[in-house]
Amino acid sequence: MVAWVVGVVLLVGLGVYVWERVTDEPDVLLVGDSILRQTGGVLPDELPDYEVANRAVNGSGLLNPAVYDWVERLPGLLAQHQPEKTVVLFIGNYAPEDQWWIGPDGKPVRPDSPQFFAEWRAQSEKIVTELEASGTEIYWVLPPPVGNDAGNETIIGLREVYRDLAEDHPSVTLVDAAPSLTDGTGEFVGSVSDEDGDTLVLRVADGVHLGEEGARRMAAVIAEAVLAAA
Numbered sequence: 001m002v003a004w005v006v007g008v009v010l011l012v013g014l015g016v017y018v019w020e021r022v023t024d025e026p027d028v029l030l031v032g033d034s035i036l037r038q039t040g041g042v043l044p045d046e047l048p049d050y051e052v053a054n055r056a057v058n059g060s061g062l063l064n065p066a067v068y069d070w071v072e073r074l075p076g077l078l079a080q081h082q083p084e085k086t087v088v089l090f091i092g093n094y095a096p097e098d099q100w101w102i103g104p105d106g107k108p109v110r111p112d113s114p115q116f117f118a119e120w121r122a123q124s125e126k127i128v129t130e131l132e133a134s135g136t137e138i139y140w141v142l143p144p145p146v147g148n149d150a151g152n153e154t155i156i157g158l159r160e161v162y163r164d165l166a167e168d169h170p171s172v173t174l175v176d177a178a179p180s181l182t183d184g185t186g187e188f189v190g191s192v193s194d195e196d197g198d199t200l201v202l203r204v205a206d207g208v209h210l211g212e213e214g215a216r217r218m219a220a221v222i223a224e225a226v227l228a229a230a
Contacts, residue, residue, distance in 0.1 A: 147207020
């Protein structure tokens with residue numbers, strides 16, 4: 001009898017442990033760079049009924065694996081978190097010249113070259129294929145303009161890459177971050193004024209990273225997309 005009771009207790013304890021592990025798994029996984037990492041800090045406020053796993057890595061991209069190799073590490077993250085939904089955002093971080101991606105021809109890939117965008121597209125394809133295999137819903141964010149011409153050349157090219165990716169993969173829902181972080185014409189703006197005349201900071205001095213209001217707006221746009229599909 002004692003052995004039977006102990007066995008029942010162990011089984012119940014195991015069941016509770018498994019149930020806790022399952023229910024504690026985050027519903028939303030964040031995959032991306034510092035812009036998404038900033039957004040992830042406030043996204044739980046916009047998605048109070050979801051668990052959010054902010055795994056975005058500052059400075060990371062899809063062609064600088066020395067910082068973080070997303071293609072290699074993503075399968076492990078998906079196995080660990082088993083997300084219902086995954087948000088992806090990469091604005092184009094690249095490596096110093098001595099660490100440029102090597103193309104199929106054995107030569108370094110110059111930033112913003114046609115080959116750069118082709119290689120970024122190929123790595124994006126690998127990311128989407130892995131996400132599709134896991135069964136997670138995919139929300140890929142189109143990055144907003146930044147405050148310098150060189151950066152915007154990258155942004156414009158990547159927005160086209162991501163649109164092309166979504167055309168080939170109906171599983172991908174595009175989320176456009178630009179309208180919430182630009183003026184009425186789609187141009188970069190660093191700050192806006194509220195109805196009381198107070199300044200709301202959308203982007204900090206580097207013209208790339210988010211201010212408090214910028215992070216909140218980005219989070220709101222992502223949350224709206226996620227909830228629309230819920």
